[in-house]
Amino acid sequence: MQFTRRHFLKIGAVAGGGLAIALYDLPWSDIRPFAEVYAAGGLSPHAFVHVHPDNTVTIMSKDPEIGQGIRTSLPMIIADELDVDWSQVHVVQADLDQAIYGPQFAGGSMATPINWEPMNMVGATGRRLMILAAARRWGIPADSCTTSGGHVYDKAGNRSFTYGELAADCAKLPVPDASSISLKKPSEYRIIGEFTPGVDNPAITTGKPLFGIDVTVPGMLYAVVQKCPVFGGTVKHANLDAIRRMSGVRDAFVIAGDQHTNNPAIEPGIAVVADTWWQAQAARLSLNVDWDTTAASPTAPEQSTESFNQKAAELLPQQPSYNLRSYGDLESAFRAPSTRVIEADYAYPFLAHATLEPQNTAARYQDGKLEIWTNSQAPAGGRGQVAKTLGISESDITVHMIRAGGGFGRRLRNEYMVEAAWISRAVKAPVHVLWSREDDFTHDSYRPAGWHHLKAGIDAHGRLTAYSQHLVTFGDGKSVESSAGIGPNEFPAGRVPNYQIGYSTMPLFLRTGPLRAPGSNAYAFVGQSFLDEVAHAAGRDPVDFQLELLANTYDGGGDRYYLPERLADVLRQVAEESGWRKRKSGNGQGWGIAAYACHLGFCAQVAHVSVDSQNRVRVHETWSVTDVGSQIVNPSAARAQVEGATIEGMGHTFVAVTLKNGTAHPTNFPNYPLPRMHQTPKMNISFRITEYSPTGLGEPALPPIIPAITNAIFAATGKRIRTLPLTHSGFSLA
Amino acid sequence: MSLQLRVNRKIIPVDAAPDTPLLWVLREHLGLKGPKFGCGVGACGACTVIINGIATRSCITPASAAVGADVTTIEGLSADGTHPLQQAWQQLDVPQCGYCQAGQIMSAAALLQHTPHPTDEQINDAMDGNLCRCGTYARIREAIHKAAAAANSTQSGSSAFHKPAAT
Numbered sequence: 001m002q003f004t005r006r007h008f009l010k011i012g013a014v015a016g017g018g019l020a021i022a023l024y025d026l027p028w029s030d031i032r033p034f035a036e037v038y039a040a041g042g043l044s045p046h047a048f049v050h051v052h053p054d055n056t057v058t059i060m061s062k063d064p065e066i067g068q069g070i071r072t073s074l075p076m077i078i079a080d081e082l083d084v085d086w087s088q089v090h091v092v093q094a095d096l097d098q099a100i101y102g103p104q105f106a107g108g109s110m111a112t113p114i115n116w117e118p119m120n121m122v123g124a125t126g127r128r129l130m131i132l133a134a135a136r137r138w139g140i141p142a143d144s145c146t147t148s149g150g151h152v153y154d155k156a157g158n159r160s161f162t163y164g165e166l167a168a169d170c171a172k173l174p175v176p177d178a179s180s181i182s183l184k185k186p187s188e189y190r191i192i193g194e195f196t197p198g199v200d201n202p203a204i205t206t207g208k209p210l211f212g213i214d215v216t217v218p219g220m221l222y223a224v225v226q227k228c229p230v231f232g233g234t235v236k237h238a239n240l241d242a243i244r245r246m247s248g249v250r251d252a253f254v255i256a257g258d259q260h261t262n263n264p265a266i267e268p269g270i271a272v273v274a275d276t277w278w279q280a281q282a283a284r285l286s287l288n289v290d291w292d293t294t295a296a297s298p299t300a301p302e303q304s305t306e307s308f309n310q311k312a313a314e315l316l317p318q319q320p321s322y323n324l325r326s327y328g329d330l331e332s333a334f335r336a337p338s339t340r341v342i343e344a345d346y347a348y349p350f351l352a353h354a355t356l357e358p359q360n361t362a363a364r365y366q367d368g369k370l371e372i373w374t375n376s377q378a379p380a381g382g383r384g385q386v387a388k389t390l391g392i393s394e395s396d397i398t399v400h401m402i403r404a405g406g407g408f409g410r411r412l413r414n415e416y417m418v419e420a421a422w423i424s425r426a427v428k429a430p431v432h433v434l435w436s437r438e439d440d441f442t443h444d445s446y447r448p449a450g451w452h453h454l455k456a457g458i459d460a461h462g463r464l465t466a467y468s469q470h471l472v473t474f475g476d477g478k479s480v481e482s483s484a485g486i487g488p489n490e491f492p493a494g495r496v497p498n499y500q501i502g503y504s505t506m507p508l509f510l511r512t513g514p515l516r517a518p519g520s521n522a523y524a525f526v527g528q529s530f531l532d533e534v535a536h537a538a539g540r541d542p543v544d545f546q547l548e549l550l551a552n553t554y555d556g557g558g559d560r561y562y563l564p565e566r567l568a569d570v571l572r573q574v575a576e577e578s579g580w581r582k583r584k585s586g587n588g589q590g591w592g593i594a595a596y597a598c599h600l601g602f603c604a605q606v607a608h609v610s611v612d613s614q615n616r617v618r619v620h621e622t623w624s625v626t627d628v629g630s631q632i633v634n635p636s637a638a639r640a641q642v643e644g645a646t647i648e649g650m651g652h653t654f655v656a657v658t659l660k661n662g663t664a665h666p667t668n669f670p671n672y673p674l675p676r677m678h679q680t681p682k683m684n685i686s687f688r689i690t691e692y693s694p695t696g697l698g699e700p701a702l703p704p705i706i707p708a709i710t711n712a713i714f715a716a717t718g719k720r721i722r723t724l725p726l727t728h729s730g731f732s733l734a
Numbered sequence: 735m736s737l738q739l740r741v742n743r744k745i746i747p748v749d750a751a752p753d754t755p756l757l758w759v760l761r762e763h764l765g766l767k768g769p770k771f772g773c774g775v776g777a778c779g780a781c782t783v784i785i786n787g788i789a790t791r792s793c794i795t796p797a798s799a800a801v802g803a804d805v806t807t808i809e810g811l812s813a814d815g816t817h818p819l820q821q822a823w824q825q826l827d828v829p830q831c832g833y834c835q836a837g838q839i840m841s842a843a844a845l846l847q848h849t850p851h852p853t854d855e856q857i858n859d860a861m862d863g864n865l866c867r868c869g870t871y872a873r874i875r876e877a878i879h880k881a882a883a884a885a886n887s888t889q890s891g892s893s894a895f896h897k898p899a900a901t
Contacts, residue, residue, distance in 0.1 A: 067829075067830040067832065067833075067868050195827070196827075197824055197825065197826075197827040198827055198832075200832060201823065201824040201827065201829055202815055204832035204836070205815060205820040205835060205836075206768070206808065206811075206820065207807065207808035207809045207836045208767070208768075210767075210832070211833060213767075213770065214767040222762075247751065276762040277758065277762060278754055278755065278758035278762065355867065356770075356772050356778065356831070356834050356866075356867040357770070357831070357833045358772075403831075403832070404831065405770070405831050405832070405833025405834075406831045406868060407831075434771075436774060437772065437774055437775070637827075640830050640868075643870070643872060644830055644868045644870070646869065647871065648869055668774075668775055669772075669773050669775070669777040669778050669865065670777050674865060675869065675871075676862045676865065676871075677857070677861045677862055677864070677871040677874065677875065678859075678862055680869075680871040680872050680875070682872075
């Protein structure tokens with residue numbers, strides 16, 4: 001199956017929304033305008049492009065910028081099709097207004113697939129308007145005109161107009177019909193595909209106020225919110241009078257909140273409001289609070305990682321409570337005399353997002369209207385949550401989207417936005433709520449921990465004949481917590497003759513949520529490590545073993561976004577580029593390989609590690625090949641996403657959030673050892689250009705690096721990593 | 735209570751409790767938003783400023799400890815963003831989210847002041863206290879080398895890098 005650009009986007013308009021909802025828990029309201037805007041005939045260039053008389057061009061950036069480079073790459077697309085020089089362009093962040101801009105969120109590597117064609121059309125429609133305006137002035141047919149560098153030229157003569165000279169005329173023209181618009185051929189691109197530094201780099205490198213935390217509003221106060229160390233716990237009593245008397249403190253009060261742990265509108269706690277943030281924070285450190293720790297769940301204070309481990313160990317050997325997909329005759333295949341059966345249990349911990357900029361939002365409630373400055377990844381969902389919690393209309397809320405110091409899925413949740421609005425209304429002043437790092441670590445929406453039992457059968461020829469997987473995850477009966485579910489088509493679904501996948505749940509009071517490549521960041525580790533294990537047991541090269549599977553189709557194959565030939569191609573290419581066939585692992589040196597498809601992208605990674613006599617692991621070099629379609633919009637940002645995904649994936653092998661007595665640990669960076677500069681490997685990064693519509697890069701390169709590293713550790717030491725973090729197996733990152 | 739601070743070559747009186755961390759004096763009293771809050775315990779380096787030539791975590795430095803010293807923030811590194819490190823950072827497109835980068839640049843400026851031509855190893859040592867959650871380390875290292883080379887080609891020695899004004 002191959003998509004043409006238009007075909008793909010037509011599918012994406014419906015199925016893309018569905019995908020995003022399933023994977024990222026985004027409210028439908030974030031997606032629906034996408035379908036509506038396109039049904040109504042596309043986006044207006046007037047909303048996105050403002051051409052000034054001096055021939056400079058302002059281009060609106062529609063989506064939240066969280067470090068993925070979208071504030072640069074989407075305007076690049078518009079500018080190229082508009083046919084202006086990048087040096088003419090000034091980028092301005094749009095406010096939240098999905099009726100004008102379409103869906104505005106950052107998540108799921110969705111920005112490129114959703115916006116690629118619309119942004120092309122916006123730019124090309126603008127260019128068409130310029131041509132129509134010039135043709136009218138000259139009294140010649142439109143097809144006698146051409147454009148370049150922000151000018152319209154008369155093909156026959158020596159005359160031209162700048163876009164600036166035509167802007168006023170264009171504003172009076174109707175938006176031309178989409179069928180009259182032609183897009184550039186890729187060979188005609190002059191901005192798309194060029195290394196383009198981020199438009200905010202000058203402000204970032206000179207320390208200009210730019211991030212959510214930097215927002216100030218006249219008369220603004222600062223607030224911290226002390227929440228119960230046990231998630232969802234409520235306040236019985238606190239020394240609020242003493243706190244109110246402290247230096248700079250304007251108010252201190254209880255927020256009753258609610259206890260719906262999965263996505264509370266506002267968590268219970270105590271707000272401390274002061275003239276400066278430091279005064280609020282210093283006062284909060286003097287709080288004495290008597291908490292009701294059982295408010296969220298009577299069992300909350302007893303829940304711990306250890307108790308989950310024990311419960312999972314009981315559930316794993318049993319049949320899954322809920323079957324997701326099964327076909328063939330698994331039991332017969334496993335029982336066949338020629339079948340060799342391999343079984344293993346895998347596990348991984350809760351993880352924190354730990355965005356370097358702690359959660360924060362500024363809000364001003366005045367005369368029934370709200371103005372919000374936020375670095376949310378899902379500002380529309382946040383606005384809805386604020387409206388619902390405060391009981392005001394969404395149309396009375398203005399949302400300004402401010403650059404975020406990292407997202408990674410954390411800012412798809414918006415409770416800090418609700419807090420700011422709530423406290424501003426309570427104290428009748430503009431308020432900036434800022435969480436401490438300890439707040440952030442202990443009240444995250446964690447990547448859920450998980451436990452897997454896997455079973456594989458191989459025949460006398462070393463071929464995979466049967467595969468079953470049982471995930472023990474968190475949930476209430478059949479329903480699972482956010483990002484805690486697995487799909488029916490997890491690899492090698494549809495590539496092996498007999499297959500089963502299912503899950504069982506245990507209750508969790510803690511809040512979970514999507515972390516960069518949700519689901520995939522765990523299931524790639526499990527599936528690609530186990531496959532490596534099975535390949536070795538079969539005496540097969542893991543690349544050959546996997547390519548053989550990818551060439552198979554059973555029971556209709558996998559889902560329609562999973563194109564096995566694309567995964568096979570990146571796997572073959574990374575094997576070639578890394579010299580896989582020539583590598584000799586052993587004696588503390590190891591090479592590992594893995595491939596995974598997620599978020600419409602296909603990526604394979606190879607890692608070279610060494611392990612010393614003290615079991616210290618060093619990742620020396622990585623090779624990645626990623627297929628995200630026909631066009632890399634900004635090669636600098638694209639490489640940056642792969643670099644970042646590789647480093648983050650390395651971190652996933654070594655960090656963990658642990659639950660003890662209902663409380664999350666650690667509470668700050670010293671015990672959450674994310675990668676540092678000395679651990680950065682040499683990264684060889686390739687993109688495989690294919691005929692498919694361009695898709696996103698925030699996520700696809702992350703999942704495969706984790707098993708590439710753990711498979712490399714096995715290759716170096718003979719010790720299979722089945723539980724993360726690595727410390728569980730006695731390893732550390734050097 | 736009033737403290738006299740010398741920040742970016744200007745003497746400024748500040749009305750803050752002396753134990754207020756320097757970071758919050760810079761951000762909330764002086765309006766210098768370049769130094770960032772990341773952890774509050776000196777573990778991430780987002781708040782890094784240069785005090786008397788030494789890269790310092792301002793989130794765990796009481797403002798009173800900076801009295802009489804020369805404090806330089808990212809805002810004072812150059813008048814117009816033309817410091818070799820700032821230029822290299824922009825050209826190599828180092829930032830992803832960008833939140834840690836002011837701290838990274840200040841640590842790098844302190845390094846180059848003492849070690850104008852650092853090796854990879856020396857860069858790793860000097861920069862290991864600066865966390866980048868997005869993983870831009872490879873480009874940071876490249877940018878430091880580029881800045882070192884650029885400074886060398888225009889001026890001899892370390893004079894192109896930050897030097898605190900005499901107290």
